[in-house]
Amino acid sequence: MDKRPIGVLDSGVGGLTVVRELMRQLPHEEVIYIGDSARAPYGPRPARQILEYTWQLVNFLLSKDVKMIVIACNTATAVALEEIKKEIDVPILGVILPGSRAAIKSTKTDKVGVIGTKMTIESDSYRKVINLKSPKIEVYSLACPRFVPLVESNEVNSSLAKKVIYESLQELTGKVDTLVLGCTHYPLLRPIIQNVMGTGVKLIDSGAETVSDISMLLDYFQINGIESETLNHKFYTTANVQSFKEIADTWLNQDVEVEHVDL
Amino acid sequence: MDKRPIGVLDSGVGGLTVVRELMRQLPHEEVIYIGDSARAPYGPRPARQILEYTWQLVNFLLSKDVKMIVIACNTATAVALEEIKKEIDVPILGVILPGSRAAIKSTKTDKVGVIGTKMTIESDSYRKVINLKSPKIEVYSLACPRFVPLVESNEVNSSLAKKVIYESLQELTGKVDTLVLGCTHYPLLRPIIQNVMGTGVKLIDSGAETVSDISMLLDYFQINGIESETLNHKFYTTANVQSFKEIADTWLNQDVEVEHVDL
Numbered sequence: 370m371d372k373r374p375i376g377v378l379d380s381g382v383g384g385l386t387v388v389r390e391l392m393r394q395l396p397h398e399e400v401i402y403i404g405d406s407a408r409a410p411y412g413p414r415p416a417r418q419i420l421e422y423t424w425q426l427v428n429f430l431l432s433k434d435v436k437m438i439v440i441a442c443n444t445a446t447a448v449a450l451e452e453i454k455k456e457i458d459v460p461i462l463g464v465i466l467p468g469s470r471a472a473i474k475s476t477k478t479d480k481v482g483v484i485g486t487k488m489t490i491e492s493d494s495y496r497k498v499i500n501l502k503s504p505k506i507e508v509y510s511l512a513c514p515r516f517v518p519l520v521e522s523n524e525v526n527s528s529l530a531k532k533v534i535y536e537s538l539q540e541l542t543g544k545v546d547t548l549v550l551g552c553t554h555y556p557l558l559r560p561i562i563q564n565v566m567g568t569g570v571k572l573i574d575s576g577a578e579t580v581s582d583i584s585m586l587l588d589y590f591q592i593n594g595i596e597s598e599t600l601n602h603k604f605y606t607t608a609n610v611q612s613f614k615e616i617a618d619t620w621l622n623q624d625v626e627v628e629h630v631d632l
Numbered sequence: 633m634d635k636r637p638i639g640v641l642d643s644g645v646g647g648l649t650v651v652r653e654l655m656r657q658l659p660h661e662e663v664i665y666i667g668d669s670a671r672a673p674y675g676p677r678p679a680r681q682i683l684e685y686t687w688q689l690v691n692f693l694l695s696k697d698v699k700m701i702v703i704a705c706n707t708a709t710a711v712a713l714e715e716i717k718k719e720i721d722v723p724i725l726g727v728i729l730p731g732s733r734a735a736i737k738s739t740k741t742d743k744v745g746v747i748g749t750k751m752t753i754e755s756d757s758y759r760k761v762i763n764l765k766s767p768k769i770e771v772y773s774l775a776c777p778r779f780v781p782l783v784e785s786n787e788v789n790s791s792l793a794k795k796v797i798y799e800s801l802q803e804l805t806g807k808v809d810t811l812v813l814g815c816t817h818y819p820l821l822r823p824i825i826q827n828v829m830g831t832g833v834k835l836i837d838s839g840a841e842t843v844s845d846i847s848m849l850l851d852y853f854q855i856n857g858i859e860s861e862t863l864n865h866k867f868y869t870t871a872n873v874q875s876f877k878e879i880a881d882t883w884l885n886q887d888v889e890v891e892h893v894d895l
Contacts, residue, residue: 451854466851504859585848588729591714596767 371592374399374603375583376430376438378423381409381521381608382616383554384441387464387576389621391439392602394580395587397594399602401433403630406608410517411444412486412552419488423449425632427457429605435459436592439583441576443468443485443551447492460586467582468549468575469498472506475571476547479506482570484538485551487512495551509544513537513552520554523616526561534561542566549573557620605630634855637662637866638846639693639701641686644672644784644871645879646817647704650727650839652884654702655865657843658850660857662865664696666893669871673780674707675749675815682751686712688895690720692868698722699855702846704839706731706748706814710755723849730845731812731838732761735769738834739810742769745833747801748814750775758814772807776800776815783817786879789824797824805829812836820883868893 375391377384381404388400403426405411411419423445430438438461440446440453446463454461472481472495483495490512499506515533524530541548548566550556553576563572587593604627606613614627638654640647644667651663666689668674674682686708693701701724703709703716709726717724735744735758746758753775762771778796787793804811811829813819816839826835850856867890869876877890 462852470847470851501856501859582848582852584733585845586852588733589723589725589845589849593764596764 370595371436372595373434373436374401376433376435377402377441378426378430378438379404379442379553380411380444381406381554382613383517383520383552385617385620386553386556386574387439387441387579390577390580391583392621395584397596399594399600401430401435401603403429403605404613405632406521406606406613408607409521410486411442412488412514412517414488416448416488419445419448420452424453427453429630429632431457437583437586439579440464441553443489443553443575447489447494460590462579462582462586464553464575464579465494465498467578468551468573469495471573471578472547472549473499473503475573476506478546480509480545481506482509482511482541482545482548483551484511484513484548484555486517487514489551495549509541511541516558517552517554520557523612525557530558531561534558535565538562538565545570547571547573549575551575602626607632633858634699635858636697636699637664639696639698640665640704641689641693641701642667642705642816643674643707644669644780644817645876646780646783646815647839648880648883649816649819649837650702650704650842653840653843654846655884658847660859662857662863664693664698664866666692666868667876669784669869669876671870672784673749674705675751675777675780677751679711679751682708682711683715687716690716692893692895694720700846700849702842703727704816706752706816706838710752710757723853725842725845725849727816727838727842728757729761730841731814731836732758734836734841735810735812736762736766738836739769741809743772743808744769745772745774745804745808745811746814747774747776747811747818749780750777752814758812772804774804779821780815780817783820786875788820793821794824797821798828801825801828808833810834810836812838814838865889870895
């Protein structure tokens, strides 16, 4: 039993899709969240810089005495997880392995699409993991660099969003039966993505899948939260508090406490 | 990547139900199995002795250079997992947590039955874990000390088995919508148990559920097996090789290599 919070980091608001699922499945766990919206998106940045920023977020969470860290950002997972994991003492996990396992489980035609940021797609992490476990699966990867800015500016239902998503996904439609949302921002665009891909395509929310792994590691390391504790979830953003809070309140369906922090 | 085998231990042949599922879900993993049939069942033995025997099995597997250990025995998990986990360097896991999570996920009526050996039921491990995560679930626990001897003597389809199972489960029928097979021997009796409980009751095979955790930990510790390697699964028993081999060949549907070992 361990009443310390779980730390969740993201380049911006996308990691909230992991937090929503975490709160649903693990209601005894307190969350500390840090979103680096001031420097989002991470996708187009050089790897060296993504690693540096991710370390800053990890160190911020460690300073808050978290018991576990979730890199709720595919780009940061692809670039930084392995290196950071070697250096810190608390369990840390990312979103790519759980998403890959779910995709392998889902596909019937052995044709899986993966969409993500430029860096996530260039890292080829999903293809590598999926083909390591199941070499016969064809993985169609596609960078969608215009999606994260739509979410960070809270334009998830705009006609611009519909146009951008329709245009971006054209080369995947009809080719796959499973599509990995390889960026934690994308579940906020899910209805439009599902509409463009068609109802027959199974969308994999890597972030939500990650919560099963979080739950398992809480058991493995015997650090589950305690039922009776009052939970004080805390959200930090490197950018504007009000914009973050608008998205967080809506997505999490509660009044969340948000504070600005400079890194 | 790590081509060393996964070690699986059990008081006898019950852990083969975990191995079958492991081979299906993780076909690149080599298995070393040790079954202590000479001293089965562990259920009625004192805790001190179960701990001592489990240590012997663990040390045997460690001497074979395994990369992970699975305690595929509920009794040994209940008594020995926590203590042994503190002392050894390779990841080790048991069957109770995965079975408990699956039961919580399955029940609609919040009424869950757990059957196991005398020691597993007396340890109250399933109830503790289930209620820690979900306090509202009512757990009905029942020791079935006559089940393991049926399996170890390969009487899984006999009329004696039907009679024993029918009599034993009377006090659970109609009370639960989910029944945890809290002993890895019990899946070998599954058809009869399902028949007695009724088709509306979901049977949870703790051993099979454990394979998801094994898969997750292989990812977490980055010790997945390698596809191209030839696998030489190896089975050891402390009792008669021929009896073990008969059950193993049938259950695993292959010709397995079995060797006798004295501990």
